[in-house]
Amino acid sequence: MKKSQLTLIAYLAAALILGAGWNDKVLAEGDKPQIVIDPGHGGSDAGSRDGSEVEKDWNLKFALALDKAFEADGYQVLMTRTSDVAVDSEARVNMINSSNARAVLVIHADREWTRTQNGPFLVVEPPNQNALAASDSIQPYGAISSPQFHASLKLAVDIGQKLGVNTSLSDLSDSRGTVEVVSPYGKVACLPHQDLRYLSKPAVVLTPLFLTSDSDLKKFSDSAAMDQFAHKVAQGVSNSIQIAPAAGGAAQ
């Protein structure tokens, strides 16, 4: 056998061994369900404000607490940002859509000028595949199929139930979600949101608090309350995707 042939065989064997090792690693990580946590805004994009309260900071605090809670429950967590940096929206969408995530939580604290609204509030994107079929002009805006909408709605309702809120569909919702029970006090809404419209995974916008709510700000000034909130969210996600939390996790 020539030397060049031996070299080629050696390269192929090495590639096979390394490839198998890489596959094993992927499979090992794949055993853990993956979750994406996407804290909105960041860097020069501060998001909503009320007085000294800034949305991007609250989003990151909640995202880090959720990261901890999901890790403790045996999840593999993918964060779109872990510090105060701006993330390009296209990069963010690519990161989420190319992941193996079973669920996506987009974190957005909000504001509301009557100061009567409290968190949590959950938003899911209405289905729009029919609209896509009806008009080419809507093509650039993404496609939310009916199964994806229902998976997202289930995710929102399961999280809402663990958080103890009214999970009826809010009467502010888009008509395409009105097959569900509608209530003026519902905390789950079906509304078109820029951070959901391009995602191909079950996804919700989770508004843990309103910057304009004194009671919300007071409640979450205590880090234990934030951890407890994050743990309930993780439980809700587990219920939704039907995965039991890992033994020794943060379950209490």
Place this chain on the structure above:
Amino acid sequence: MNRNSLIVKITLVVLFFLVVLGGFWFLKYHRENKKNELVHGGSNSPLYEPGDKPMKVYLRAVEMDNGKFFSFQTTIYQSKTRVNQMRQLLLAFLNGARTGKGQVPVPEGLKLNDFYFTPQGIAVVDVSTSDIQPGQFGFYEEVLFIRGLIESLSQNFFEIKQVKVLVNGTEALTLAGHYALGTADLGGLVTQSVNTF
């Protein structure tokens, strides 16, 4: 020629002139109306004349003690065109109360650039959000604004089948960063036939 025959002839001549004048007036009025209603809405014409009769309309606003919608009555004027009535209503909504127990869900700094109504029944509302203070128009507030706008317009004008919101003259992706324009079907807010883009 007897007297009766003369009267008949004079009557026929008068009727002929009346028909001609009436036809001329109808064509002129119809053409102006068509131009105003279907092409652009007559933005250069006054919204109403001093002699126009008052007309009651209902606008949507939010109760400050619970954040829920309610309707309140206000007065605009019957002008020559429906589109001018729509424009008056829109201005009444955008310039509505921002103090007191009931307030319109319109942020300070939001301005109307243009309004027109298309032959397909689409009310096109072009707004500017550039003068809104950064961080003062959250997603929930965007939702309230869109809902208040659509309900105020469509509940008073049966002709409106859809409401299209432009931002600074263009079909923007969002109203103010969160609310996604372009895919929303808000039919359930009012009737199944009223949508928004």
